[in-house]
Amino acid sequence: MSLLEIKNLNITYKTRKETIVASSNVNFTLERGEILGIVGESGSGKSTIANAIINLIDPPGEITSGLIKFDDTELQNNEEIIRKIRGRKIGFVFQDPQTSLNPLFKIKDQLIETIQTHLNLSYEAALTKSINLLEEVGIENARKRIEDYPHQFSGGMRQRVVIALAISCEPDLIIADEPTTALDVSIQFQILSLLKELTKKRNLGVIIITHDMGVIAETTNKVIVMRHGVIVEQGNTKDLLTQPKSTEARSLVISVPPTNKKINRFKLISPDGKEITSSSANLTKNIIKTWGIRENTNKKLLNFSNVSKVFDDHFISSSKNLIDLKSVRAVNDVSFELYEGETLGLVGESGSGKSTIAKIITGLVKPSSGEIEYDNFSLYNSKRKYQIAKSRGQIQMIFQDPYSSLNPRFKVKDIIAEPLKFFQKKITKSDLNQNIYDLIDIVGMTRKSLDRYPHEFSGGQRQRISIARALATRPRLLICDEPTSALDVSIQAQILNLLKDIQDELHLTMLFISHDLPVIRQMCNRIVVLKNGIVCETNETEELFNHPSHVYTKELISLMPKIESIV
Amino acid sequence: MILKIFNKFYDTDIGYSFFNSKIAVISSSIFFVIFLCSFFAGIVAPYNPFDPASVSLMDAFTPPIWSEGGSSGFLLGTDQQGRDMFSTMIYGSRISLIVGFASIFFAMTLGVFLGITAGYIGGRYEIIIMRITDVQLTIPTILMALLVDGIARAVISRSMHDEMAIYVLIFAIGISEWPQFARVTRASTLVEKNKEYISASRIIGLSNMIIMFKHILPNILRPILVIATIGLALAIITESTLSFLGVGVPPTTPSLGTLIRFGNNFLFSGEWWITFFPAIFLVVLALSINLLGDWMRDALNPKLKKR
Numbered sequence: 001m002s003l004l005e006i007k008n009l010n011i012t013y014k015t016r017k018e019t020i021v022a023s024s025n026v027n028f029t030l031e032r033g034e035i036l037g038i039v040g041e042s043g044s045g046k047s048t049i050a051n052a053i054i055n056l057i058d059p060p061g062e063i064t065s066g067l068i069k070f071d072d073t074e075l076q077n078n079e080e081i082i083r084k085i086r087g088r089k090i091g092f093v094f095q096d097p098q099t100s101l102n103p104l105f106k107i108k109d110q111l112i113e114t115i116q117t118h119l120n121l122s123y124e125a126a127l128t129k130s131i132n133l134l135e136e137v138g139i140e141n142a143r144k145r146i147e148d149y150p151h152q153f154s155g156g157m158r159q160r161v162v163i164a165l166a167i168s169c170e171p172d173l174i175i176a177d178e179p180t181t182a183l184d185v186s187i188q189f190q191i192l193s194l195l196k197e198l199t200k201k202r203n204l205g206v207i208i209i210t211h212d213m214g215v216i217a218e219t220t221n222k223v224i225v226m227r228h229g230v231i232v233e234q235g236n237t238k239d240l241l242t243q244p245k246s247t248e249a250r251s252l253v254i255s256v257p258p259t260n261k262k263i264n265r266f267k268l269i270s271p272d273g274k275e276i277t278s279s280s281a282n283l284t285k286n287i288i289k290t291w292g293i294r295e296n297t298n299k300k301l302l303n304f305s306n307v308s309k310v311f312d313d314h315f316i317s318s319s320k321n322l323i324d325l326k327s328v329r330a331v332n333d334v335s336f337e338l339y340e341g342e343t344l345g346l347v348g349e350s351g352s353g354k355s356t357i358a359k360i361i362t363g364l365v366k367p368s369s370g371e372i373e374y375d376n377f378s379l380y381n382s383k384r385k386y387q388i389a390k391s392r393g394q395i396q397m398i399f400q401d402p403y404s405s406l407n408p409r410f411k412v413k414d415i416i417a418e419p420l421k422f423f424q425k426k427i428t429k430s431d432l433n434q435n436i437y438d439l440i441d442i443v444g445m446t447r448k449s450l451d452r453y454p455h456e457f458s459g460g461q462r463q464r465i466s467i468a469r470a471l472a473t474r475p476r477l478l479i480c481d482e483p484t485s486a487l488d489v490s491i492q493a494q495i496l497n498l499l500k501d502i503q504d505e506l507h508l509t510m511l512f513i514s515h516d517l518p519v520i521r522q523m524c525n526r527i528v529v530l531k532n533g534i535v536c537e538t539n540e541t542e543e544l545f546n547h548p549s550h551v552y553t554k555e556l557i558s559l560m561p562k563i564e565s566i567v
Numbered sequence: 568m569i570l571k572i573f574n575k576f577y578d579t580d581i582g583y584s585f586f587n588s589k590i591a592v593i594s595s596s597i598f599f600v601i602f603l604c605s606f607f608a609g610i611v612a613p614y615n616p617f618d619p620a621s622v623s624l625m626d627a628f629t630p631p632i633w634s635e636g637g638s639s640g641f642l643l644g645t646d647q648q649g650r651d652m653f654s655t656m657i658y659g660s661r662i663s664l665i666v667g668f669a670s671i672f673f674a675m676t677l678g679v680f681l682g683i684t685a686g687y688i689g690g691r692y693e694i695i696i697m698r699i700t701d702v703q704l705t706i707p708t709i710l711m712a713l714l715v716d717g718i719a720r721a722v723i724s725r726s727m728h729d730e731m732a733i734y735v736l737i738f739a740i741g742i743s744e745w746p747q748f749a750r751v752t753r754a755s756t757l758v759e760k761n762k763e764y765i766s767a768s769r770i771i772g773l774s775n776m777i778i779m780f781k782h783i784l785p786n787i788l789r790p791i792l793v794i795a796t797i798g799l800a801l802a803i804i805t806e807s808t809l810s811f812l813g814v815g816v817p818p819t820t821p822s823l824g825t826l827i828r829f830g831n832n833f834l835f836s837g838e839w840w841i842t843f844f845p846a847i848f849l850v851v852l853a854l855s856i857n858l859l860g861d862w863m864r865d866a867l868n869p870k871l872k873k874r
Contacts, residue, residue, distance in 0.1 A: 016583060359766075362766075362769075362770045363769070363770070364766055364769060364770070388772045389772070392772075393771060393772060395770070396770060396771075397766070397767065397770050399763040399766065399767065400763070401763055404762040404763045404764060405762075405763035405764050405766075405767055406764055407764045407768075407782055407786070408786065409785040409786055418768075418771070418773070419771045422771060422772065422773060466767075469767065470767075473771060
């Protein structure tokens, strides 16, 4: 008898205009001591299944038919039984540890409340049990920390508390929905190890929902690949990752950036199973014609020297005694150079100051001290004012969040036209249209999309529009701030290919910011490793990955989830 | 053609929510009817109460048509000067609506401009603007309007006063309403300016004016529209209150408030209709706008958009 058995599960969302099938004919089983991974692109219905098991589907979604059998009890659409099981027999770990704990209650109260709801224990016994649980998930000094509020814990620690909550009533099954997506690599590693360890020790069944193939490779025994609510392939993790049969699984596996070597381009698979080899080479001809031919001179384009940034609450502290203050330095004496035509990677965990550096170069944030020279002129004048007129749009940026980086009230046409018109005041209407067409062609979108609004596009398409907008000012330096971290792997591969192509054809210089080491490895010539605003190491990519010299770099490289680990 | 536009509107989420909310449909149709009547007052109203030639004192105090002594010429009776109540109300609501719309437009323009610049530019400028709104919000609307009216009376000569009355009223109500707009606009601007599309515009090098009014403003129109609707009802009521107190529009061109004031004198002598009908009319008008504003607030709030 299996711990969890799901048979022919159908879930639909009825809206005013259409009925969306969120899952259809889903079948799988889970045994004790097993970790099952569910992967798929966003919108493939992986979270819906997890929510269906504990009957937490948001209306208007509903289970129309099928069977969910947990420990020989049928669960589907039976709120009464599920309420007894939810939290007691099935624990749940959510994606964002910042929001899944109530900020107004002490950790103690949240744990004891959960325990006393489900287990018949006295307050004292529940307290002792809570302390033991916190120790079990690796929180030091648990007896004291249990009196703390959630905000006093770091993100990783909070996720541990959430896991402690999930296992507090000795459940048989834990469902973890993207448990490490919001966390840094080193913490991700700890959390995944903890989950693996608990699975073995307590003989649990675990379902991990993720889009990260590295996580799948390192933790799971079985994998389910989903697409549009249908399971396209399932099987043992090793077999599936090494010999994927379905197109979807192959496409997922093939578009994961390899961690152990540098490849030239990502291979892409079209829905009918063929490899896509197109390059935008011939499309850039028009652009090159209007831009004029550029050549890589390998000269120094950007000199970022000894820059520091102190975020203080207000302008209360005078700038004179900045050094004395123990204020947080988001960027601390950072120096690097950027040569024309290269791609420099900035890598680091959250809070390492990599985004602040991008903002300083683009003038969104003023540096507290230091000198930034672009093409031999200083980007900030003596009064620390940004000299935007001088750079004339030569520095452009692509942002992380494709959902907020385009003005929702502008048509795509207007989004791209605005910088064109701004820099070429006398542009004729036909020239303008031709320019817009060239740009939309080069990023691989149809000309029909010009008359539509951003909300009609997917994340990857919006990122393409962002790229077109950035290219409209004829930039020489393109800053990419986590351009693919909000995208699915296969889309990520497309966007990264596009960026590579554009760079090759148009001789752009790129500053590529990411926390994702495999992506950095594929994209960059040189890498700067940052930690807490300090440069740890700067080196050529392959040299850095093969022979890291700094302790922190070594740690990062050893901890990143590797899809190759399974092979 | 009209059907096509209608279908397109019905297809949007807002349109769907509108046609599925009885309150929204009823209140907006009432408002629409009142608006049209007052706009075409010359055609709709059987008499022109502002034209002394058409008024006869002989007809004064005629009760409504259905009560004893009613005359078929006067649907809702007449007032103390023999003016037809129905016509006077239609013309009166026109003045109320003009003052309401104009003062809200004035308050909105001022408040949105100050709010958006305060939110976007920040620093000392923002602090000054927001403290001014804080101080002004401690002064009750009516008091503020009375103050402005008092100053205007002292400044403007007596002969000019009647002519200028309506503009003074618009200014007085507008100036007491703008802090609401400024606050909401600033708050929305603060949210919007941290979004990445604004950063992108700044990196391109667009001027602050273009970013504020071309990029931010269209994205924060929803909350402004909601306050403007609810503020419109408030402005109409404030206008009536001021006219009721006798500091509003002159008696020769009465608004709803002025009519209620006149009628109030006769309420206890049995001529109830002179004050009753304008009062009911005012309540219906303000209520329909308010309910429309309530629906709009819910419909435009993405957090409440569940169903």
